[in-house]
Amino acid sequence: MHKNIVSKQLYQEALGYFPGGVNSPVRAFKSVNGTPLFIKKGTGCRITDEDDQTYIDFCCSWGPLILGHNHANVRTEIIAAVEKGTSFGTPTAYGNKLASLILKNNRFIEKIRFVNSGTEAVMSAIRLARGATGKSKVVKFEGCYHGHVDHLLVKAGSGLVTFGVSSSAGVPENFAKETLVVPLNDAAALKQVFEDYKDDIAAVIVEPIPANNGLLLQDKTFLQLLRAKCTEFESMLIFDEVISGFRVGFEGAAGYYDIQPDIITYGKIIGGGMPVGAYGASKEIMGFVAPDGPVYQAGTLSANPVAMAAGAAQLKECLKPNFYEDLEQKTKDFVGIVNGHAEQKGYAFHLFSVASIFWIAFTEAEHIRSAEQIEAGKMDYFKQLHQYLLENGVYIGPSGYEVGFVSSAHSTADLEEAAAVMCQGLDNIFG
Ligand SMILES: *Cc1c(COP(=O)(O)O)cnc(C)c1O
Secondary structure, rough: OOOOOHHHHHHHHHHOOOOOHHHHHHOHHHHHHHHHHHHHHHEEOOEEOOOOOEEEEOOHOOOOOOOOOOOOHHHHHHHHHOOOOOOOOOOHHHHHHHHHHHOOOOOOOOOOEEEOHHHHHHHHHHHHHHHHHHOOEEEEEOOOOOOOHHOEEOOOOOOOEEEOEEEEOOOOHHOOOOEEEEEEEOOOHHHHHHHOOOHHEEEEEEOOOOOOOOOOOOOOHHHHHHHHHHHOOOEEEHHHHHHHOOOOOOHHHHHOOOOOOOOOEOHHHHHOOOOOEEEEOHHHOOOOOOOOOOOOOOOOOOOOOHHHHHHHHHHHOOOOHHHHHHHHHHHHHHHHHHHHHHHOOOOEEEEEEEEEEEEEEOOOOOOOOOOHHHHHHHHHHHHHHHHHHHHHEEOOOOOOOOOOOOOOOHHHHHHHHHHHHHHHHHHHHOO
């Protein structure tokens, strides 16, 4: 039985400093009724907490660490950059290097602007879409998360197409009203929203691989319909690729589905574990961004040299031959072991996956494509499994709505070990 004595002490102390003891809400373990572990180090696929307990990690900092923890080349490049100073507020060669790595290997954007988080990337992309189209409404999908941008912190009301209802205090209803919320994978609702608001829609924003509310894989035809409708009504299609970018392939979901969005946002992997976000588009669309154009967007620490060095070191590894193929195969094998076991035993359980992303779902459904298909009542099973995994050395994000990530540092042996623990956990729950 794990004790977590030091983690509990640190959490008590943190409760005095931070709201809920944390600096980002999901870290507080609320949805699994636990107390957070304080992690002190990570190497490869393993993390160690303050009580010196080690775990195979599938959270991977919520996605950024596609090479696992403390990758030697990333660490070396970060240290080399730090030795020259940490920030200048001027252009640096580091920014060019990361931009050229990305732009030379991505057919879907021609210019890029670096910011400091995924939220900032999305906020800026929305402003750009509005500035470039002169329109104001934004369409978003129930079950997609786009960071904590005011007018995207909205949920659906009742009905097929609804004005957003703010899902956070502090977001004026008038902001929320600029957002139209429709269900995922629902062609009729999408057609309806364009019929109702034809000339007012600046942008449709979507996670092309929705991975923040379970893994809600979309039919490709639905994503193609988004493209067609945005073209027809001269609205901008924004792919929020903060998770999927550099994860399902170097060209992200745009490449995976071969769909050209108008603007793409990035975050997470792009910074190699440092705080980086970015948005990119064609030269023409990026021409609206200041100082070339009228859409203002700036950042004191944007394209910070240390962060740029980390991002470039990580992406260089991702560009090596078969990087994504190997990662996907390993993930498939891992998922296959657990699903095979669940199937053989007749458990109502499934690991959904794409590339190196997986999601734990207690369901009999073969596909889950929209938020309302998720069985909230089954989250109690997730709590039990989460607890079992932690006590047996496997760390996953503390919420059944979050996905897991496999990194290139997870070896076949590590994955087989984790799969065995997961199978035992299921036996424990259902047995
Ligand atoms: C994580 C995430 C964001 C927000 O990024 P932060 O760096 O946490 O601000 C936005 N969109 C998507 C799809 C994300 O997964």
